[in-house]
Amino acid sequence: MAFMNHAWLVGQMPLLNMQPVGIYGISYDIYTRPTEDPVPQGWQSHRSYTYRQLIDLLRADGFVHHQYSDYRHPNITAWEAYNAMVNLVYMEPFSKLATTVKGMKLHYISDLNLLDATNEVRVSTSPMPLSPFRKGIRGFHRFTPRPPLPP
Helix, strand or coil: CCCCCHHHHHHHHHHHHCCCCEEEEEEEEECHHHHHCCCCCCCCCCHHHHHHHHHHHHHHCCCEEEECCEEEEEEECHHHHHHHHHHHHHCCCCCHHHHHEEEEEEEEECCCCCCCCHHHHCCCCCCCCCCCCCEECCEECCCCCCCCCCC
């Protein structure tokens, strides 16, 4: 089974309990080679199967798909979200996640609409206004709009 530093985890509880209740997301990435390489160098498993296992566990804890390898819970405490993330280590077979995870992070989203810039950066035919936030070497940039990409 995977090693977990429970003493360190218990030490994080007061800090996690001070965080606000709200939208928390879990982002993860898995190494392909250790997942798909044959035994004993790897798990001889399809990467998609490993991702599916993670997705099923996150959904069982109430998380919904956000984008790519990013799932969010709309109303949860930081401790509950962190606990859900750490408990992914118990995915079967034991130690598979511990030996294949590239990265796994918990993040807080204070306002989903405020922090979503999809429409602002999406390619469109409408002219782009000058941005007071983006200054290049020769002053402010304005790029030429292009027609939308086909679906």
